[in-house]
Amino acid sequence: MTDASLIVTDLHVEFSGFVAVGGVSFDAHPGEVRFLIGPNGAGKTTCIDAITGLSRATGSARLGDRELLGTPVHKIVRLGIGRTFQTASVFDELTVLQNLDIAAGRHRPWTSLLRTRRGVDPSIERALEETGLTAELATPAGILSHGQKQWLEIAMLLVQDAKVLLLDEPVAGMSQDERTATGELLQRIAAKRIVLVVEHDMDFMRRFATRVTVLHQGKVLSQGTVAEVQADPKVQEVYLGTAGAATTAAMAVVPETVAAMHQPEEN
Amino acid sequence: MTKLKPWISLGGIGVFAFLLLGVAPLVLTDHWINNLGKYCCWAIVAVGIGLAWGRGGMLVMGQGVFFALGAYAMAMHLTLETAGDRIPGFMVLYDPLAPLPAFWEPFRSAGFTLLAIVLLPVIVSGILGYALFKRRVKGAYFAILSQALAVALATLISSTIRQTGGDTGLSDFKYFFGFVLNDPANKLLVYLIAAGLLVVCLLAVWQLYRSRFGELLVATRDAEERVRFLGYDPANVKLVAFVASALMASIGGAMFVPIVGIITPAEIGAAASILMIAGVALGGRASLFGPALGAMAVGWGQSSLGSTWPDGWTYILGLLFIVVILFLPNGLSSLPARFAAARRSPAPPPPTPAAAAAELEGVRS
Ligand SMILES: Nc1ncnc2c1ncn2[C@@H]1O[C@H](COP(=O)(O)OP(=O)(O)O)[C@@H](O)[C@H]1O
Ligand SMILES: [Mg+2]
Numbered sequence: 001m002t003d004a005s006l007i008v009t010d011l012h013v014e015f016s017g018f019v020a021v022g023g024v025s026f027d028a029h030p031g032e033v034r035f036l037i038g039p040n041g042a043g044k045t046t047c048i049d050a051i052t053g054l055s056r057a058t059g060s061a062r063l064g065d066r067e068l069l070g071t072p073v074h075k076i077v078r079l080g081i082g083r084t085f086q087t088a089s090v091f092d093e094l095t096v097l098q099n100l101d102i103a104a105g106r107h108r109p110w111t112s113l114l115r116t117r118r119g120v121d122p123s124i125e126r127a128l129e130e131t132g133l134t135a136e137l138a139t140p141a142g143i144l145s146h147g148q149k150q151w152l153e154i155a156m157l158l159v160q161d162a163k164v165l166l167l168d169e170p171v172a173g174m175s176q177d178e179r180t181a182t183g184e185l186l187q188r189i190a191a192k193r194i195v196l197v198v199e200h201d202m203d204f205m206r207r208f209a210t211r212v213t214v215l216h217q218g219k220v221l222s223q224g225t226v227a228e229v230q231a232d233p234k235v236q237e238v239y240l241g242t243a244g245a246a247t248t249a250a251m252a253v254v255p256e257t258v259a260a261m262h263q264p265e266e267n
Numbered sequence: 268m269t270k271l272k273p274w275i276s277l278g279g280i281g282v283f284a285f286l287l288l289g290v291a292p293l294v295l296t297d298h299w300i301n302n303l304g305k306y307c308c309w310a311i312v313a314v315g316i317g318l319a320w321g322r323g324g325m326l327v328m329g330q331g332v333f334f335a336l337g338a339y340a341m342a343m344h345l346t347l348e349t350a351g352d353r354i355p356g357f358m359v360l361y362d363p364l365a366p367l368p369a370f371w372e373p374f375r376s377a378g379f380t381l382l383a384i385v386l387l388p389v390i391v392s393g394i395l396g397y398a399l400f401k402r403r404v405k406g407a408y409f410a411i412l413s414q415a416l417a418v419a420l421a422t423l424i425s426s427t428i429r430q431t432g433g434d435t436g437l438s439d440f441k442y443f444f445g446f447v448l449n450d451p452a453n454k455l456l457v458y459l460i461a462a463g464l465l466v467v468c469l470l471a472v473w474q475l476y477r478s479r480f481g482e483l484l485v486a487t488r489d490a491e492e493r494v495r496f497l498g499y500d501p502a503n504v505k506l507v508a509f510v511a512s513a514l515m516a517s518i519g520g521a522m523f524v525p526i527v528g529i530i531t532p533a534e535i536g537a538a539a540s541i542l543m544i545a546g547v548a549l550g551g552r553a554s555l556f557g558p559a560l561g562a563m564a565v566g567w568g569q570s571s572l573g574s575t576w577p578d579g580w581t582y583i584l585g586l587l588f589i590v591v592i593l594f595l596p597n598g599l600s601s602l603p604a605r606f607a608a609a610r611r612s613p614a615p616p617p618p619t620p621a622a623a624a625a626e627l628e629g630v631r632s
Contacts, residue, residue, distance in 0.1 A: 052496065077498040089493045091486040098482045105479065106498035113480040116273075160497060 004064030005029045006051075006164055006194050011059040013046050013218075020046045021057070022218040028164075033186050034196045035205045038215035039238065044198040045086055047215070048166045052076055052083050063164060077106070082162030086169050086198075088149040092142030096133055096152055099141050100124045103156035127158040131185060147178035154185065164194040171204050183208035202239075206230070214238075273477045276555050280469050283556070287462040297451050301526060304458035306566035307465045308523040313547045313562030314468045315515030320544070321552030322481065323508040324488030325405070329413030330516040330543050331535035332420050333388040337517030338535070339424075339431070340387060341524040343371055344380035345440035356439070361429050368430045377444055384521045385514065392513030393506070400502035400509075405491075414537060421536035436531030443525045454526075461522040465559065468515050473555060475511075484508055516543075542569070545584065549591055551598025561598065 006028045013021040021043040028034035036044050050057035053073040061068040068076055091099050097120065104121050105113070120137075128134040131151040136144060141152060150170050157165050170186070171179045179201075186195055186208060199205050205212060205226065212229045214222040222232040229235055291303055312330055319325045346355045358365050373379045395416075399409060424431045431437070446453040475481050483504055487494045491501045524530050533539065542565065550561020565584070572580040595601055 054492075073495050074498055074500055077496060083496055085493070089490045091489050091493070093485055093489060094482055099486075101479065102483055102486050102494070102499075103497050105483070113483065114474075114478050116477050117479055156497065 003030055004163075006196065007060075007062045008047070008051065009060045009062075011047060011050055011057055011061060013043070013050050013055050013057045020218055021050065023059070024213075024215065024218070024220055026213040026220065026223065028194050028196045030194050031191060032195075032210035033183075033190045033208050034194070035209040035212040036196060036198045036215060037200060037202070037205050037212060038221070039200060041217075042215040043218040044200075044215055045168055046218075048083055048168055048196075048198060051166060052081060077160075080161065080163035081166065082157035082160050082164065083166040084150070084153040084157070084168055084170060086172070088146065088153060090141040090144075090149050090152050090156075093140060095138050095140055096128075096136045096144070097124070097138065099152060100127060100155060100159050104159040106160060121159070123159045123161070127155040130158060130189070131155040132181070147174040147182070150174070151182070151185070154182075154189075158189065162193070164196070165189070166196050166198075168198045169200070170197060171199070171201060179204050180207075273473070276473055279556060280466065280473060283469070284462075284466040287466065288459060291462075292455060292459070297454065300455060300458050302567075302570055304461045304526040305523065305570070306563040307458075307461040308519040308526065309543065309546065309562040309566045310559040311461075311465050311468050311519035311522070312516045312543050313550070313558035314465070314472055315512030315519075316544060316547045317552050317554070317558030318472050318475065318515075319508050319512035320547065321554070321558065322476065322484045322488065323505055323512075325505060325509055326407075326410040326544075327413055327509070327512060328410045328544060329415070329417035329540050330512070331417040331537075331540035332413070333392060333513040333516035334520035334523070334539075334543070335417075335420055335424070335530075335535035336387045336391065336520065337384045338520030338524050338530045339437070340374065340380055340383040340517075341521040342437040342440070342530045343374040344377065345443060345524060346437050347371065347375050348444075349439065349441040357432050357435070357437075358429060365429065371430075384517055388513040388517035389510055392510045396506045396509040397502070400505045403502075414540060417535060417540045418537050421532040424532045424535075432531075434532060436529050436534075437524075438529035440525060440528060448525060448528070457522070457525045461526060464518055464522060468518070469555070469559065471511075476555065480504075480507070545588060547598075549587060549598055551600030553597060554600040557598045557600035560600070 008027065009025045011021055011024045012019070024043070024047060026034075026036070036047065038044055046055060049055035051061045051068055053068070053071060053076045057069055059069065063079060063081065066079060068079070068081070071079075091102070094102070098117075101117055101121070101124065104123055125134075128137065131154055133148065133151055133155060136148065141149065144152060150172075154165070154167070154170065167186075171182050174182060183204060186197065189195065197205075197209075209226050211224065212222075212226055213220055214229055214232075214235050216238050221238060222229050222235045224232075287303075287307070292300060295303065312334055316327055316330060319327045350356065353359075354365060354367055355371075358367070374383070399412065404412065425434050427433065428435070440448055442448060443453065443457060446456065448454065448457075475484075483494070483499065487499075487501045487504045494501050494504070520530075520535075523534070543562065546562030546565035547558040548561070549565060550559070551557025568580060568584065572583065591598060595605070
């Protein structure tokens with residue numbers, strides 16, 4: 001199961017006549033941090049919505065030999081596909097532990113719902129350590145920092161034991177240090193899982209992507225390694241010519257050395 | 268601290284039970300015991316609304332429907348018990364030879380009646396909830412729909428005067444499962460049953476709120492889509508809370524009948540259903556005690572001020588409602604926490620860098 005790949009072919013999504021995604025194909029394999037980038041409105045989130053059953057789509061999205069399109073949401077979840085949302089959506093009034101406990105609940109019998117939780121699941125402890133949230137165990141999720149909320153979402157996917165993690169802008173609003181930590185976290189968890197990251201931040205993509213697909217107006221503009229994509233004149237045109245200009249300009253200015261300076265002291 | 272909290276609440280229920288069951292019968296007159304019994308019935312309904320609305324996010328504006336199921340089941344039984352072998356008085360009034368409608372017949376049996384009080388709301392709310400939640404009907408649509416049902420049921424009862432007593436309702440009950448209702452000792456017994464049931468309902472939601480289900484319910488209320496993507500079906504989670512709240516409304520309705528002595532469509536329609544919500548909002552819909560205490564307070568206002576100064580009472584209730592919605596969205600029960608928070612940090616905390624960065628990011632994208 002873990003070495004199955006996510007293969008999306010000719011994905012189409014229409015919203016009452018408007019083609020949000022028009023024939024997108026890409027694949028993602030375990031062991032790589034796969035990026036899906038593109039300016040706002042390119043159709044990145046819609047791709048994830050289609051794969052997870054939130055939006056109706058045609059074409060194909062397969063995990064191994066399972067077709068995902070047309071499968072109801074809860075079955076897609078049971079196949080081991082987890083996602084985050086563009087706006088961090090954690091349960092604000094519940095503590096970090098309670099959030100994770102709910103995520104872990106899928107594997108428990110329903111009768112356990114009527115009882116009170118005793119102790120902390122080992123899977124939850126592991127996820128807390130992995131995401132550096134151990135100290136926040138009893139903190140209500142609503143008062144976590146923006147970055148911590150996104151880590152909590154990733155931790156929820158980990159306790160859910162997701163084989164495929166579809167992350168929608170996981171570093172939006174994070175400080176440089178937090179971005180680095182998140183990137184390293186993604187590299188660690190990608191070792192045994194499929195990780196697909198939607199981003200429009202080019203700098204983050206450059207530092208942590210193995211392979212990249214660039215979307216523009218619902219179509220694949222370019223695909224390949226970071227270097228290949230960056231050298232593609234079509235990509236440069238889209239990013240320099242339109243709304244993405246600021247992001248790309250920023251990316252050009254940030255040299256690798258700055259990124260290196262932000263590596264955290266530990267490990 | 269968080270470990271201790273549920274046990275403090277349990278202690279609170281204990282004190283509440285002691286006051287209702289131990290102290291009140293000793294210090295209150297028969298008249299006030301009867302009134303308190305009525306408030307207890309509304310409080311039982313309110314505890315259910317707190318569960319469905321406060322914790323589950325379903326604005327149940329038509330709890331009068333389930334209140335009616337319990338109330339009319341009980342009222343039909345008491346009417347038949349009072350009539351004995353004869354046809355109930357109000358039916359004879361219109362047609363001396365009228366046969367007893369078929370759906371009345373089973374309510375002669377005490378066992379059937381008790382079963383109906385429990386099963387009718389469970390079945391009706393189960394079917395209704397399943398149909399609505401699976402179709403993802405929520406928010407205002409759900410509220411309006413539930414309210415419309417209460418109106419429809421009240422209208423139906425009003426228009427079927429020969430079968431249900433219509434607007435005059437069902438009244439003049441002499442017996443309550445063999446006990447003579449006129450006897451003050453028996454009235455006290457009925458009060459104690461209502462108060463006891465209120466305590467039981469509080470204990471039930473106390474356990475529910477501290478269980479994993481309670482956490483899942485709050486999670487479903489706040490981020491339904493997220494819950495779905497964690498592999499749960501939010502419809503089922505909401506259904507459980509909705510059915511439980513309907514059951515409580517029915518129990519409240521059933522006890523209302525022997526205590527108040529009359530049930531009419533006015534007690535179950537739109538206005539009555541909204542009044543049930545009002546108490547919950549005042550007290551604090553998501554708290555354990557807020558709904559029950561709020562409903563008792565509104566009930567008290569309704570029966571004291573509401574009868575001596577009806578116009579003024581309407582304004583007072585309206586004003587109170589506006590003040591609470593504007594300044595205390597979590598009801599009066601959030602006041603202590605507000606005070607405590609205000610003493611600890613007089614000024615709101617400055618925005619964190621992360622939040623500011625998020626805003627920047629939002630502007631940029
Ligand atoms: N539910 C929807 N209904 C109509 N249009 C939508 C819907 N969701 C997305 N779109 C449109 O589809 C396009 C792609 O959106 P999205 O996938 O969110 O872009 P991205 O995530 O790349 O910024 C946008 O033009 C957006 O307005
Ligand atoms: Mg998006």
